[in-house]
Amino acid sequence: MPEVVILINLKTYNEGLGQRAHRIAGAAEEVAAESGAVIGICPQPMDLHPLARHFEVPVFGQHVDGVAPGASTGHVTAEALKAAGAAGSLVNHSERRLTLAEIEASVRACERTGLSSVVCTNNVMTSAAAAALGPNFVAIEPPELIGSGISVAKADPGIIKGSVEAIRKVNDSVRILTGAGIQSGECVRIATELGTDGVLLASSVVKAADPAAVLRDLVSQL
Amino acid sequence: MPEVVILINLKTYNEGLGQRAHRIAGAAEEVAAESGAVIGICPQPMDLHPLARHFEVPVFGQHVDGVAPGASTGHVTAEALKAAGAAGSLVNHSERRLTLAEIEASVRACERTGLSSVVCTNNVMTSAAAAALGPNFVAIEPPELIGSGISVAKADPGIIKGSVEAIRKVNDSVRILTGAGIQSGECVRIATELGTDGVLLASSVVKAADPAAVLRDLVSQL
Amino acid sequence: MPEVVILINLKTYNEGLGQRAHRIAGAAEEVAAESGAVIGICPQPMDLHPLARHFEVPVFGQHVDGVAPGASTGHVTAEALKAAGAAGSLVNHSERRLTLAEIEASVRACERTGLSSVVCTNNVMTSAAAAALGPNFVAIEPPELIGSGISVAKADPGIIKGSVEAIRKVNDSVRILTGAGIQSGECVRIATELGTDGVLLASSVVKAADPAAVLRDLVSQL
């Protein structure tokens, strides 16, 4: 079985801030150890350093600017993410869109600093375009399903299938995640059966009363 | 000989505004008729309607938003460009960058309304990505050479060659323009010999004392 | 009675494009002549030149960039608006927000070219801030009421009153418009009674079967 990746985006939810981020990271560490899945966590930037110090799970930025270190106040450089202990970063999340030139620069900045880049996209064509930039991951998230409670894996398997096909024509080796509405082990199983390497998800873990239980369910059908 | 395309971007230069835009369009019409080259012109939006009415040359928008008509004050829709007589539009020019999702939406909006889309890019990787979106044209313009007076065709033929190769892996049929520093017939000849379909240029025509003479030189080695 | 201003934003509505824009401008011209109100119209940029040529009513841009003419592809300069016959421009409409520095630059560009600037704002504090920039008009539009069919004049007179007070502390001479949900003569009367100089509105005129009838109603209680 190829390695499955579960990436938890804490967004700016209160439920994923500070000590509550630590609690989710702890759950991720536990379930990753039990299951063999790779479970990563994307905290808010001020939580990144403490989480990377205290937990074994890979910690990702939610956003990275492809600028070189210097006169760029208020930006997040790949160098700073790396120094804080990050393993990678989301790029171009639907809530933090970038220009095409910026996405490419962010992917190159990750490459240069040894971070994994996860470029988020919204449909088949943009997924193919993102794959052409040579990131480590493309994460397809139809915006209309994000936070909807309706799983892309069940509601729109066609967009996953179409994206996988379009991506593979352009790039053989990029890994593919799907997101939007992912909430159960069935969603994860369908996503992997459709040719992806895992999922990117947020509220169903972050807002859960028992994040470890949700994570256990997510990896249960692998 | 395949059809060669010369696309003149008037930017917001005073030399390309109002009656001065008409003068350049007249020169384009004349040289296009003489040479058989396709010479298009990208005026400022308020000049688009009068130019499209008075001249035979194809008129392009400098920018198009992929939004549907409606509550989007201050945007330029494909529908409005079409209604004004445009043949197409630049998308994602280096002076008007868009997010990846917006570029894709602009290309689709052009498709839907029968406009030619010309997606501008800055390097090999973004050119391949743009090609994956299925526009009519990709126009490669290394930003460091724009307005430099140094022709990309002479200074950096490698970026053109690399882009053509990367684009062709992704998309067989998209047409390719090159830009940045283009100023003579030799530049145009080199650009086409490297596998592109023509050039996108601005200041060397717009600021010329005699635009027709510059245009005649540009098509002289085809 | 001080001069009342009715400013009609055509947005990118299909109902306000091309010949349909001409129809609305004709209605505006007619009702302005009958009533003595100033009725302006903000068309899409490609319609601006023909409308300014054919009608007596003042024509405004929906957006203006404060950049100097030159290498700014896809931007709308004050110089180009002026050359096309515009009387002024909206700045910072809620659907086309600008940075503070850009708003100030746009106001200065309007000043320099003899255009009236209408800076749009969303609440009491931003209205005071906009007034401090010295534009010709501040137009207050609570975003939650735009296009809602609920008139700001009736639903939230407090925001109008508060904004007028806050603006007057900062700037004695700027004229004030209110917008969002404006649809009847009663709205316009309330708006002027609260100390403003008129209204900025869109859908209730643009989408009307009989724009002249709506305009007649709007000025009926003055």
Add this chain to the structure above:
Amino acid sequence: MPEVVILINLKTYNEGLGQRAHRIAGAAEEVAAESGAVIGICPQPMDLHPLARHFEVPVFGQHVDGVAPGASTGHVTAEALKAAGAAGSLVNHSERRLTLAEIEASVRACERTGLSSVVCTNNVMTSAAAAALGPNFVAIEPPELIGSGISVAKADPGIIKGSVEAIRKVNDSVRILTGAGIQSGECVRIATELGTDGVLLASSVVKAADPAAVLRDLVSQL
């Protein structure tokens, strides 16, 4: 003598990252204790939490988004800054410009969470506008002098004087900083003599071989 504020923006300089940020914070702590000046530090976001834990000096964000916690991946909320131990945040730095509505929302978010807001501006008019939003500080930085090595205090005292006057007409109590090219005790003295409360500076401290020595010089003429 009123309290003087020295705010050090580490930008994304390598010289201000990780352990090197700790070194500068240590110098700030030392010189603040010696001089009685308030010396604050604005690190990159991943360094904020460790610095706030280890040092007594106030730590500021370089940027804050005025969004409520929730679905805003890649944003920096006031709540997260507060939780990490920040005392305040820059808002609208020239390298991270925001829309007027966003600036106002950021100032309100700081207010709501008990953070000091420092709104950066570029000229006299935008300084007055920023003051109308009711932040704790306005920091005036003429962009052409930032990083120039030419001090605004010496090169353009008029912009400081003009800004102080324009700000005071709008807001009695906001504190005022000046920035751009500040590098010596003389600059700080002039800035305070012109009616401001201190300075915002970056490279002259961050890139110094001996930051404590530069800081000692900065407070030497108070």
